[in-house]
Amino acid sequence: MTTTSLPGAPHFHYQGDELFAERVRVGDLARRHGTPLFVYAKASMLAALAAYQRGFAGRDFRICYAMKANSSLALLQVFAQAGCGFDIVSGGELERVLAAGGKPQDIIFSGVGKTRAEMKRALEAGIGCFNVESEAELEVLNGVAVELGQVAPISIRVNPDVDPKTHPYISTGLKGNKFGIAHDRTLHAYRRAAALPGLRVEGIDCHIGSQITDEGPYLDAMERILDLVQAIEGAGIPLHHIDFGGGLGITYKGDAPPAADALWRKLFERIDARGFGQRRFMIEPGRSLVGNAAICVTEVLYLKPGEHKNFCVVDAAMNDLPRPAMYQAFHAIEPVAKRSGNSSPYDVVGPVCESGDWIGRDRELAAQPGDFLAVMSAGAYCMSMASNYNTRGRAAEVLVDGDRAFVIRERETPADLMRVEKLLPGA
Ligand SMILES: *Cc1c(COP(=O)(O)O)cnc(C)c1O
Secondary structure (H helix, E strand, O other), X not given: OOEEEEOOEEEEEEEOOEEEEOOEEHHHHHHHHOOOEEEEEHHHHHHHHHHHHXXXXXXXXXXXXXXXXXXXXXXXXXXXXXXXXXXXXXXXXXXXXXXXOOOHHHEEEOOOOOOHHHHHHHHHHOOOEEXXXXXXXXXXXXXXXHHHOOOEEEEEEEEOOOOOOOOHHHEOOOOOOOOOEEHHHHHHHHHHHHHOOOEEEEEEEOOOEOOEOOHHHHHHHHHHHHHHHHHHHHOOOOOOEEEOOOOEOOOOOOOOOOOHHHHHHHHHHHHHHOOOOOOEEEEOOOHHHHHHHXXXXXXXXXXXXXXXXXXXXXXXXXXXXXXXXXXXXXXXXXXXXOOOOOOEEEEEEOOOOOOOOEEEEEEEEOOOOOOEEEEOOOOOOXXXXXXXXXXXXXXXXXXXXXXXXXXXXXXXXXXXXXOOOOOOOOO
């Protein structure tokens, strides 16, 4: 039987006409667990992580998985067991890391709007570093730490003002973005941080955007960060680590981002040339660790041929796969079992009552009602952004490891969705 692999997703492949996740037949999972169903390939997660680890071989480094890309507990557990730390952006994410067995000292806390309660909980848990995003936040964090009799380890997130050339909603390192402290205020902010009794300066941080497919913005941002390190240390404030954020893109369709190891070899050429090679380097990859490690399997409900367009109505929707509606994003859509016969172009849409509820446009499909389709590259920013819109329970999730498959999330029931609601006192 011939084996065909899929672009960017090496652990999903066809054997003959049937789609497999590692050594498990995807159609069997869909029949057993229902749809929509997210199917993860553990080998893909570990392979993506290994590419970074190769890039950092022989260095002092820490990889902190940016868990907002996908915060399902079993995925966090896989990364924790593989030695990752975590980049969190909320108190809720902190609780997830702790529940999954992650170590508090390997957590860094990013985000422009940390509350006092979140800071307090993170300090009590003993997290590794706060990435502070404004001068006002320095003062608040200092106050919370002093009140607790603690010293908060911090790095300052700098906005290096480089254009990552990606979708505007996921560009974060330009002057007009809400993130980080402006390049020209950085030294001032570090002086202030160094003077505050409740803070201990540990490092410097930046994160310029997401789905970056070109090495240019990374190289530019690195030069600017190293310039700042020189200036800050010149002012007598030593920096123990450089955190370079996340943002590396994945292949959705024709994208050709640099491989993580190749990118970091290039970055280290510059870093070594400038004499910073002995630092601790931290990174916060999200999408590139999980994006191509999952598919979302959905069943074709109806075909609706039309004068101008044909619609293929499936049982997954924008509440499961929000990226097309939010960013006009592209996900490849493949049959779970290929069938012969004529194909036609379809807009693949979900049942949600919004015209924004589409998953793919103008896709050549030979599918029939009852067939399963696989929405590819669904590991990042899908389940973690999923909602209950239209009172749709969130999908079930299965993680495949070789020839074994584990249910890592049950499908939500209507009772789950109503659990925290209350009726008014009745007559
Ligand atoms: C979202 C985010 C990341 C991860 O971005 P990816 O594009 O998923 O790699 C890293 N750091 C911070 C601060 C983020 O907000």
